[in-house]
Amino acid sequence: MTLQLNQAIGKVPPNGNPVVANRYGADPYALVFGDRVYLYMTHDALEYDGTGAIKENTYSSINKIAVISSSDLVNWTDHGEIAVAGPEGAAKWATQSWAPAAVHKVMEGKDKFFLYFANNASGIGVLTSDSPVGPWVDPIGEALILRSTPGVEDVTWLFDPAVLVDDDGQGYIYFGGGVPEGEYAEPGTARVMMLGDDMTSVVGTAEVIPAPFMFEDAGIHKREGVYYYTYCSNFYDGERPEGSPPAGEIAYMTSDKPMGPWTYHETILKNPGHFFGVSGNNHHAIFQFHDEWYIAYHAQTLSKAQGIANGYRSTHLGRLFHNEDGSIQDVEADYKGVQQIQPLNPYQRVQAVTIGWSAGIKTEFETAAGERLVTDIDNGDWIGLSGVDFGSKGAAAFSASVISLEGGGTIELHLDDPAGLLIGKLPVPAANIPGNPMELKTEVAGVEGTRDLYLVFTGSTGTPLFKLVSWQFMQ
Template structure:
């Protein structure tokens, strides 16, 4: 059951919560938006993220909020911290890949939850982390396992990209609940975090947070394994928010770029808000730089 109905013409598109790190999918004529949830106590300017939120729309203006789809401690092996995530539909179910803090550590880990319904409830698919810190090439970065993004390719093979300060890549097994093969390092200039992978007309697009404060840059390849060609800046710094995490989706014949800024009252780097603007492809397959607007898309026609 939807617990809240909102009409928002313009950005940010969600205004009853601070939301961040969008991931989106289209299912049965609706678009489903999954976000992180910034929830620091009053007077605290730091990351406090305990759960993820879910919203759906048929026109990008009228939004339903769906309650309690997933929280970090739904993973028994996690101590908390609901970082950026990725949701995909796959073989009749929905898989939610998340980054959390592993219990007993400061190290981050990646898990996967599943549901038969895009609005949940979701349950841990493994009962253990999918990727832990000790599986990576040697690194002292305790946040290395951040921000998973997943692509199921045309032949059914599935791949994950993720990372903080360094981008990693691995193939997933057929049920998406384990790795198939070794973890590889992807060399991308200025890679910070917040990777997003998608494919269009035979071209793979890997967008990511670039530098700090983060712009969004992207690279392209004709093969999922690379090599990757750096293509430049896709989205500028939001201004009052030091991070960004892109999500790209096609919906009703148009392409859209989801991101976050700090535009709501009281907002900033630790009280972020999800926005959406149009995305355009050039004839050579490159991406036109996204223009962030307060007007937003005003509904998908």
């Protein structure tokens, strides 16, 4: 009997985009800390009408921020969601959490992390943590920026923050958006403001950034003494002066100071509709990792592949190149993504929620395990890992931490394809009552060098098989 494998949807091997296919994630913002990139994303989640049909994303119920991280930019670890707004959130005064921005700063010799978010378009809040993945707390119990903040009284949308901690330790926050009635060419709604030393207060008066055809989505990065302010242009469908940004594209301005004055240049990333055939808003973040520059952006590629492109967005990655004169080259958005920058080490414990590609599975926090793990495992589901380095000696054994369910089943280990060379099988016993994680082990053979690895799950169809916590190879 031939196993019927479930198909990858959205992120299909060997592509790197969208970066994950087991969840949506919009408005990406990147934080580099240690040897990892953390992506913080608006937690797009499906909305349903009274008949149970999936409806257009209204964004009104989004009160969480999703977090994933990677050391190689192809395999991503799912850290779950941060409960930001609402009764169950850290910021109980807020009703929504959109378009996050995260930053790290050493304060009194300790690493501190700050997560800024938009409470719809009415204000910006901040959370703090000692770790990039939390837990997070609200240090001030109210919004950081409101319309009562000096210099922002007339800003249409108080949202979409971006944050820079400069070389001297001074913090700056960039935000704003919207178009006052008829003011498409010069909306005047982009702002920059100094942050206090504590990063949870603002100082002075917000300054206007004269961004042509501004709409939303503040971005900031610094390179070789030049500050790059980036943003999304508005969708005005009338005539635009020559040299103006086209509709819904990412444009950039530069300055030799963090608060300006600014010089407009051009656009660098067309609307997602140009590349993927499904348009929508355009949102990005630019960051440096291991001396190379990247851009994170979103598109409705996963939801399109699922047949439900109703405003549910997914994060992508692309390379960003600066020319010798400091200008930025056009970005080509695609499904291919970026090159894996280092292999995955299978000889150290790998969280099961570290995923290159997948079919069928979900992830959730499991109290019994004390961490996030892979769930909703059915017959024919699988997880793929890109560029796993087994070394010249190769692997002799494989172990996994699992929580048995009523079905039980087997973890099959395949190389280079879900139906590729089989190097081992790990039986997972059934359990009448889900218990604590158990450690199981099996021998493997025939693997060395750097290969893609697929964990294929088999068992009785229609029965929950097991939950996967972590895995590791031994030599």
